Amino acid sequence: MKNTRTVNLEKNKDSYSLKFNAMASPCEVIIQTSDEELAVKLGKLVSAEVWRIEDKYSRYDQNSLCSAINNNAGQSVVIDDETFQLLSFADQCYQLSDGLFDITSGVLRKVWSFQSQYNSKTNFPSAAQINTTLLNVGWNKINFDPKQITLAKGMEIDFGGIGKEYAVDRGIIVAKELTNQPVLVNLGGDLAVTGARLNNETWQVAIEPPDIDSDLVNGHEKTIDMIVSLKSGALATSGDSKRFLIHKGKRYGHILNAKTGWPISKAPRSITVVAPQCIQAGILATFALLQGCDAEEFLTNQEIKFWARR
């Protein structure tokens, strides 16, 4: 079920905001300009690119390439260069994370259902259920090349871990092709900028504390306790603030260890990472979370700028 695909224009003091919904998130493109026509054009361009990626890689969309691949598990499916590059990237992530990050782990959602804390239905799986499902997880069972991909029967791929960040980076690329004005692309909290604002000023980004459920924002006083000044590059936040479940008093985040099928324990509630590209930031944040209690140490060793909240 698609949301209505409209782009709303908002005029600010020294910039325009283009707002739209995509990938189940509120999205915003900010351009620092007084040229309204340019802003509208940019909004159309970026939103079109984001929706294009959503239509192609969303597993919720039956017409997407992702669904085509998943529905034809066991058979070879033709892919294009962009998809091949994304799969290669996912492959790199699988290698670098030693198998913890695996885009075939999406099937585990069938036994785990992480709802907002206000949904009373909690589905806590048994070890047997998880083990059965794990048989259908494993990037090493995939076979792909520049022209095609073949999944084993029962397997699925899910671009959820990299799709939004990829869309942010693509959004920046198309924005730079259109204009030299400072632009910020924000898809649900994963964002990137084309460069510094005018007069070499920084973009001010407010980071939400992990306790706030986005569903409650309107009726709830939003307390932001951190502002990040971004001059260039991207920022991505990974965490369980929005999707988790509570079982017997313990909180289980939705980031699953692809090898065991269980949520990562002792992970920080949220990690925000700064990196040159959004996809890099997002992966590093996820990699860090996958380290559980060693998350901060991992990022410090890699000399990456980050903020973790426990």
Add this chain to the structure above:
Amino acid sequence: MKSKIDKINIKSALTVATVALLGTSSLAQAESSSTSSVQDSSWEFDSAFLFYSEVDRVSAGEAILNAKKTFDNDEVLNLKLTIDTLTGASANGAVAQPTVQTFTRPSGNGQYDIAAGDTPLDDTFHDTRVQLNGQWTQPLAPDYTVSGGFHLSKEYDYLSLGINGNIAVDFDRKNSTFSAGFSYFQDTFTPEGGIPNPLTSMLIGNSDASTWDDSFAQTRIGSEDDKTTTDILLGFTQVINRRMLMQFNYSYSMVDGYLTDPFKILSVVNNTGKTQDYLYESRPDSRVKQSVFAQSLYHFDSSVLDVSYRYMWDDWEITSHTIDSRFRIPLGDGFGKESYIQPHLRIYQQSAADFYRPFITDDEALPAFASADYRIGEMTAITVGFKYGMLVNNGHELSFRLEYYRQTPTNAGFDEPGVLNDVELYPTVDAIIGQVTYSF
């Protein structure tokens, strides 16, 4: 034990993978900083050298090294080392005469002559001072910050020890802040030549004579004295809007002890303005000062204006007004990386202390207190200058400051009998200030 990711550089492996995915055109650096406290526990240093020089008078050089370390939880340690040195001549308080004048040095060891018509200046001052400050600041509870520190300053004839404490409370989304602080200083003064007997004559003669030392000792009442300074400071800061911030302070200060300047004298003149005698000055042994201060910072599109006003009044009948303003203009990267220029203007005006007088006349009774030190007389002063700063080497700031400071003492309503009409009783003092600062 979970499998740890190999310490092979994940960051660079990912960069390679990202380039493959997005193309090299999107390769950029990421630059960011955060305005809340995060893992930044490195030392920040500021080093500065200042040069102050008055025309024909005092010159001073001062060097500062400041080290600041921010710990987790917003705790800050600040250590500062200051070294300064003073040379040159200062006015000794006597008035100029159409004839040569002779004075005894403060130590008693020798005399010096002043040419006819010249303002008497004593050039025996050269001293080096070392100062150490330490300050610790930390949050006490959300919205409560406390700070405490010490001060130690030593020069050849002076020792100062001090402590301070302060508490600040934030309100309303940290838009308003109340603060209250106190400081206490204990100073000991051991002037060369000892403490002179106030309002008694300066002994002038031959320092090499065998009787000199005894006679000189008779003019002294002690070798050292001290004073304490207690300050209370109340402040209120308010964010007005996105561009503007204001601060209001009230301070109350009590100084007790030896407040006289043992090196300063007054001329006693007759009705034709000719000097008959020199007397050591005398000031009260306590002073209570109060001040109110207001400052405003305003951010225009790219430049920032800083204007402040202070009004001070005390129980010596001195009142003063100070207006200080700075205007910071960013110059972009054209004149040096992220450079700026900041013109500065300061205007100061003070009224004379009630016991200030440029000289004493020999036909009046000796007052209880008297001083001819122009620094507590009526005066206006203006400072004009500018500062230029830029980034060098990895974001370190280098800046230069050049200022012109002109003090103009004025006549607070005293008659100028006889020959005093023909000499300059209120000479202007001009000074140049130059400073280099490097932060790393």
Add this chain to the structure above:
Amino acid sequence: MMKTKIQRMLLISTLVAMSGCSSLGVEPWERDLLAKDEMSLSAEPIDAALDDHIYFSKEASSGGKGFGGGGCGCN
């Protein structure tokens, strides 16, 4: 009698002025300009310390923004 009336009026006007303060201020995400170094009240502490020392030595006033304090034998 008159004095207490004036005191009460002063107190009331101060409270009114302070309640007006709640309309002043910014939300945390509007602190972009205020967060800059040059908008800090203690923006140039080294310059301030050096200047304070000069003016404490050459003039009769000191402090106001910070402590006036003793500290050296220059006045």
